[in-house]
Amino acid sequence: MDFSLTAKQQELIGLAKEISEKEIAPRALDIDKSGVMDEDLLNILKQSGMTTLAVPAEYGGPGLDLLTVALVTEEIAKGCAGVATVCAANSLASFPVVVAGSEEQKKEYFDCLNKGGMACFALTEPGAGSDAGAVACKAKKVEGGYLLNGTKCFITNAPIADKITLFANTREFGGIRGLTVFMVDRNTPGVTIGKEEDKMGIRASATSEIILDDCFVPATALVGRNGMGFRIAMETLEKARPIVGAISVGIAQAALEHAIHYAHQRKQFGQKIASFEMVQEMIADMVMKTEAARALVYKACWLEMNNDKQASLYSSMSKCYASDVAMEVTTTAVQVMGGNGYSRENPNEKYMRDAKIMQIYEGTNQVQRLVIANAALY
Ligand SMILES: Cc1cc2nc3c(=O)[nH]c(=O)nc-3n(C[C@H](O)[C@H](O)[C@H](O)COP(=O)(O)OP(=O)(O)OC[C@H]3O[C@@H](n4cnc5c(N)ncnc54)[C@H](O)[C@@H]3O)c2cc1C
Structure with missing residues (x-):
C-alpha cells in the first residue's frame, strides 16, 4: 500500500489549487448570488484542461487515471462546488463514449471537447x-x-x-x-x-x-x-460517483478550513473560541470525518483503476459517505461560526447548500445504501 502521490499528480494538484484560489474562490459568492458563471471563468477552465479531465490520451486528452481526476476535482471544489460540477459533468457525459463508443464517435466527441466544447x-x-x-x-x-x-x-x-x-x-x-x-x-x-x-x-x-x-x-x-444503455449507465456511474465523492471532500475541506480560521479570530468570554473544548470537539470530528471520506474516495478510485470486482460497491460507498460527511461538516462549520455562519456574507452557508445536492444527484444516497446493503447481505 502506497499513499504517496506521483510528481505528475502533485503538479496537477498545484495547478488546480492555483486556479481554485486565484480565479474561482474570489468569484464564488457573486456567482452564487447571480446564478450565472461568467464566460471568462469558463474559458479559464477550458484553457487549463479542467473540462477535458476524462479525455483519453489517444484522443488528445490528458489521459488521467480516476484518482488524479478526483485529486484535481477536490481542489476545484474547494473554490466552488458549482464550478467543479460543470467540469465533472463533462466527464460524466464522456464516460459512456469511453466505455462503449466507436473509434469515429470517440474522435468526434473528444475533438469537440478538446476544442473547448461542453x-x-x-x-x-x-x-x-x-x-x-x-x-x-x-x-x-x-x-x-x-x-x-x-x-x-x-x-x-x-x-x-x-x-x-x-x-x-x-x-x-x-x-x-x-x-x-x-x-x-x-x-x-x-x-x-x-x-x-x-x-x-x-x-x-x-x-x-x-x-x-x-x-x-x-x-x-x-x-x-x-x-445496452442500462449497462453503459451503470459503468458510467461507477466511474463518476467517486468524483462526486471528491467534490464532497472539497466542500468539507473548505468549510473546515474556514471554521478553523474563524475559531482563531473570534473571541468570547475573553478568549478565542478555539480554546473552548466543545468547539475543539466539533473541529476534531470535522477533521476525522473529512479525512475518512477522502480515504474512501481514493480507495474507490484505486479499485476502479484496477478493474477490481468491488469497484462498483466502493464507488457507491465513497459517494454516499463523502456526501453525508460534506453535509454534516458544513452544518457543523456554520455552528462553529454562530450567527456569522448563517450570514450570506460568509461562505459556510453556501457550502451547506452546495453539499445537499451531493446526497441527491448521480443516484440518491438511499439508492447507494440499497446497493451497499445488497452487497453486504447477499
Ligand atoms: C442540480 C441537479 C443536477 C442534476 N444533474 C443531472 C444530470 O446532469 N443528468 C441527469 O441525468 N440527471 C441529473 N440530475 C437528476 C438526479 O440524478 C436525480 O434528481 C436523482 O437521481 C433522483 O431522482 P429524482 O429527483 O427523480 O428523485 P426520486 O427518484 O423521485 O426520489 C425521491 C425520493 O425517493 C427515494 N427513493 C426512490 N426510489 C427509492 C427506492 N427504491 N428505495 C428507497 N428510496 C427510494 C429517493 O432516495 C428520494 O429520497 C440532477 C439533479 C439535480 C437536482
Missing part, C-alpha cells in the same frame, strides 16, 4: 429519476437512423452543451432492455433547451430541461448496441 449527460426525466428503467423518451427506428421524442430534466450543463449523451428507449413499451445511448449534437433540429432551474446550491452550474421533438439522428449516433 457536454451533458441526459438520463433523468420527469417520470424517471431513481428508476432509470422508466425512461419514456422514445427512439423510433426510421430509415437511416432514429427519431427521438421526449423530455429530459435536471440536466447539468444542458444550456452550455455542444454534445448531449442521451438515453432513450427503443422499445415501444419501455423497460431497461430498451434503454439505448445516443450521441446528439445540441444544434440538431428538434432539440430545445428548456427552462433553467433556480437552484438551492451549486448555482455556478446551469441545469435545465432538454426537449426532443421529432429529432432525427443517424444510426451512427447510437453508442454501443441497441439496448
